[in-house]
Amino acid sequence: MALHCCTNLVVNCNAHQAPLPSRRRYLGKSHTAAAPFRQATLMLRIQGSASQFTGFIVLDCAPVQAECVALFSASATENRLKHLDGFTGAAFFASICGRFVLEYVVWKDPAALAAARENPLFSEHMRIVEHHCRLRHVSFSSISNTVGIDAIRFERGDRFSMLMYKCPAAESVPKTLDRLGSVSELARVHSLLQMAEGGSSLVLLSREAIDTSAAPVLRAMFAEPVFHNEFTVVESIAAPGSGEKFAPLYNLALVPEQSPRRRQFNEGRAHV
Amino acid sequence: MFNDMTLISKSDALHTLIVLIHGKAIHGRGIVLLNASETEARIKHLDGFVSVSFFLSENHETIGEYVQWRSPAHLANAFRRPEFFEHLRVVEGLASAEVGFYAVERIIAHEDPTIGPVFSGIVDLQVLKLPNENVDAAIARIGLWAVTMQGRSTSLRAVVVHADRANSKAALFIHHDGAEIEPVWYTDSKMPEIDRGERMTRYATVSAPRAAERPMQYVLTSTIAHKAHET
Numbered sequence A: 001m002a003l004h005c006c007t008n009l010v011v012n013c014n015a016h017q018a019p020l021p022s023r024r025r026y027l028g029k030s031h032t033a034a035a036p037f038r039q040a041t042l043m044l045r046i047q048g049s050a051s052q053f054t055g056f057i058v059l060d061c062a063p064v065q066a067e068c069v070a071l072f073s074a075s076a077t078e079n080r081l082k083h084l085d086g087f088t089g090a091a092f093f094a095s096i097c098g099r100f101v102l103e104y105v106v107w108k109d110p111a112a113l114a115a116a117r118e119n120p121l122f123s124e125h126m127r128i129v130e131h132h133c134r135l136r137h138v139s140f141s142s143i144s145n146t147v148g149i150d151a152i153r154f155e156r157g158d159r160f161s162m163l164m165y166k167c168p169a170a171e172s173v174p175k176t177l178d179r180l181g182s183v184s185e186l187a188r189v190h191s192l193l194q195m196a197e198g199g200s201s202l203v204l205l206s207r208e209a210i211d212t213s214a215a216p217v218l219r220a221m222f223a224e225p226v227f228h229n230e231f232t233v234v235e236s237i238a239a240p241g242s243g244e245k246f247a248p249l250y251n252l253a254l255v256p257e258q259s260p261r262r263r264q265f266n267e268g269r270a271h272v
Numbered sequence B: 001m002f003n004d005m006t007l008i009s010k011s012d013a014l015h016t017l018i019v020l021i022h023g024k025a026i027h028g029r030g031i032v033l034l035n036a037s038e039t040e041a042r043i044k045h046l047d048g049f050v051s052v053s054f055f056l057s058e059n060h061e062t063i064g065e066y067v068q069w070r071s072p073a074h075l076a077n078a079f080r081r082p083e084f085f086e087h088l089r090v091v092e093g094l095a096s097a098e099v100g101f102y103a104v105e106r107i108i109a110h111e112d113p114t115i116g117p118v119f120s121g122i123v124d125l126q127v128l129k130l131p132n133e134n135v136d137a138a139i140a141r142i143g144l145w146a147v148t149m150q151g152r153s154t155s156l157r158a159v160v161v162h163a164d165r166a167n168s169k170a171a172l173f174i175h176h177d178g179a180e181i182e183p184v185w186y187t188d189s190k191m192p193e194i195d196r197g198e199r200m201t202r203y204a205t206v207s208a209p210r211a212a213e214r215p216m217q218y219v220l221t222s223t224i225a226h227k228a229h230e231t
Helices: A066-079 A110-118 A120-132 A173-181 A184-188 A214-222 A260-271 B025-041 B072-079 B082-094 B132-152
Strands: A002-006 A009-012 A053-061 A087-095 A100-107 A133-141 A143-147 A159-166 A191-195 A201-206 A227-238 A250-253 B015-023 B049-056 B062-069 B095-109 B122-129 B156-164 B169-176 B185-188 B193-207 B219-222
Touching: A053 A066, A053 A110, A053 A159, A066 A087, A066 A100, A066 A120, A066 A227, A066 B025, A100 A110, A100 A227, A110 A120, A120 A133, A120 A250, A133 A191, A143 A173, A159 A214, A173 A191, A173 A214, A184 A191, A184 A214, B015 B025, B015 B072, B015 B122, B025 B049, B025 B062, B025 B082, B025 B193, B062 B072, B062 B193, B072 B082, B082 B095, B082 B219, B095 B132, B095 B169, B122 B185, B132 B156, B132 B169, B132 B185
Parallel strands: none
Antiparallel strands: A002 A009, A009 B185, A053 A100, A053 A133, A087 A100, A087 A227, A143 A191, A159 A201, A159 A227, A191 A201, A250 B219, B015 B062, B015 B095, B049 B062, B049 B193, B095 B156, B122 B169, B122 B193, B156 B169
């Protein structure tokens, strides 16, 4: 449909049905539906207890720095780390308070992660993150499971609640998992749990806050959580699709005067 | 980042850049993440930075950046800083970019648009080459068109008319509310050509830092040959 609003002025309301004049050099492809940023294939989805090796990492950053560090890690993962063999997915969160970063990473198996750690790409990015944050918690384990019918999707802006417990030494891992499976509230809030291989700690990540019915049960099993916070998904990265493999695009390094040895050297000089 | 927002206003007289980056779909997400991360971690701390809002086309082949600096001098100073240009070497190797420098000429909307957490819908970005001999008349016609369109449309939230008078260019930021809206491109028989139109959704906005924020410090070095994507 073309409307003549005034002389020499043409409005094209429907680019599909009425092509614009040939003098147009280029118009991008039109889309008939909404253009959601997310494509399902790019978003991490976790369901069941697949034989994967998962990690939860909590970083303690400077105030209001969490989103920045989470985005930096997500960018490095999208452009570099996800192309390492065995990478399965990762989600990066920032706490609502702005101080903590939570990284949930999934590797094919411990050997894949061990091989990745030998790659300089891995340490380059980690060195910068560690320079700006303090490691608060890290747990890697093959014991990981979702609770609930649906897959857990990590979409930008989604909110999650994270609880971390130290487990009683006497309890066996299967027994603890059985008892957790009987807590119906965990299924309702779409939870993801990870237990350390030796059963020493438990991480619970749920879409909604654990309410009053489940909280006393968990407290009876594990005592008070050693860490608890609310997080927002900053970004999630799935494994690369077929044909998506490419070489890393850039290298990262601390600026020379920031390296610990240089700082020690400079501090030493200051005292001379 | 999630709470960041920016206002588009004529009265602020900001130096506005509209950047359109074109590359392979496979790199689109990586580029937008890299640019957003670099802006959040380092660039936003440079003197005179106001905001960048990132947009991405559905097919991930085009990234749009709506950039605001206090003045051209602030941008020129920032451009000399490694934390500003290091990542550009990476992007240059993957994609081509069109950069336009504009002033906000006119806003056709019920109120000045805010790009931030509640910003939804679709943005059509359109760049036009104006006739050299009568830029003012061309811009006036665009304004008239936008007023007419807003009166007719229930989904058109705002049209921001930007002008680069030195280079006889205009850029339209056309914000539609709602999901399934057909593009509304401006055409004008008196104009020699329309350079480009792109339909995108917002990815994130990064605005100037709060007092407590500090930049991350690192060096980023490109490992890809310039224009490697074309080989």
